[in-house]
Amino acid sequence: MRVMIVSDFEGISGVRTFRQVIKEFGRPFEKARILITEDVNAAIRGLKAAGATEIGVVDGHRWGNPPNIIDEKIEAGITVLREKSARDNFIKSCDAQVLVGFHAMAGTKDGFLSHTSSSILGLALGLNGQYVGETAWCVWKGAYTGFPTIMVTGDAAVVREAKSFFPEIKGVTVKTALSRTSAKCLPLEKTRRMIEDVATYALKNLSQFKVPETPEPPIEMDLVFASPSFANSVAIMPGYRRKGDRWLSYTAKNWPELNEAFSMALRLALSQLVNLQENRSRVGSEQGNRYVREFVCHAWESEFPPLPELKTCREKQIQPKQPKL
Known part of the structure; x- marks a missing residue:
């Protein structure tokens, strides 16, 4: 069996502050x-125990640049898929996907480091009238290719969120948010054991998982940014329509078009931050890192802006339960 692991950072065991997930903060x-490497290794061990013959790892946080996972410390025989071509080739014939270290979507009040795709942009994403996060996006991306996502690890909020969209997914709760920027973490030994055990359980019961349906086309995408300047940079893209000073919408005929439109929107919005990168390269390394740290601190410590109500909303919240092993 061929399984892909996609990792993020905010939902990793032992991560309690945003300073641990940003390279510019140095030692943390x-x-x-x-x-993050050990959480991924726990998932690898569990999948191997269930019969996985090929496992590919995607270092997803900040697109793996800079690297988050320590390649040299990954379980023997496993390669981190750093190149896009390697990821694209691996995903073509996967049997299942596992999400490790994920976080809740933007606007989740009880979610640790909750955001969608970019905390700096303060972005919220809506599809067909309901807000969604990175977890659902990754599940649907796998579903479009033809395989199910069998497990997600992270804080209690992301497990709840995942189950509200995909009730059959297995969840491992490694922490609970105390606020948007702090969390109470379970002991590392306990969470690693849970990750390993649930990965084994989920893959052994792969036949119980169905490939979920992707959003029904035409797909209406809503993007709500923290600042009008981000929305302004995306509004120039063909197909985007304004709904407010921070709010844009786009209608896609299918999933590939949606994926491309969303990716381009992120690139255009992030281009507004070019001064951040120029400042960092122009001054000395430590001065540049200090500038980035101040920028990130402001983004995380600012109150998340209010979100508009979309045409429908998901009211059902399914509480996460660990499977009986």
């Missing part, structure tokens, strides 16, 4: 790289 980030 470097120490946390061990945490």
Whole structure:
């Protein structure tokens, strides 16, 4: 069996602050790289025990640049798929997907480091009238290719969120948010054991998982940014329509068009931050890192802006339960 692991950072065991997930904070980030590597290793061991013959790992946080996972410390025989071509080739014939270290969507009040795709942009994403996060996006991306997502790990909020969209998915709760920027984490030994055990359980019961349906086309996408300037940069793209000073919409005929439109929107919005990168390269390394740290602190410590109500909303919230092993 061929399984892909996609990792993020905010939902990793032992991560309690945003300073651990941003390279420019130095030592906290470097120490946390061990945490993300060991969570991924726990999932790998569990999948191997269930019969996985090929496992590909995608370092998803900040697109793996800079690297978060320590490649040299990954379980023997496993390769981190750093190149896009390698990821694209691996995904073509997967049997299942596992999400490790994920976080809740933007606007989730009880979600640790909750955001969607970019905390700096303060972005919220809606599809066909309901807000969605990175977890649902990744599940649907796999579903479009033809395989189910069998497990997600992270805080209690992301597990609840995942189950509200995909009730059959297995969840491992490794922490609970105390606020948007702090969390109470379970002991590392306990969470790694849970990740390994649930990965084994889920893959052994792969036949119980159905490939979920992707959003029904035409797909109406809503993007709500923290600042009008981000929306302004995306509004120039053909197909986008304004619904407000921070709010844009786009109608896609199918999933590939949706994926391309969303990716382009992210690139255009992030281009507004070019001064951040120019400032960092123009000044000395430590001065540049300090500038980035101040920028990130402001983004995380600012109150998340209110979100408009979409045409429908998902009211059902399914509480996460660990499977009986």
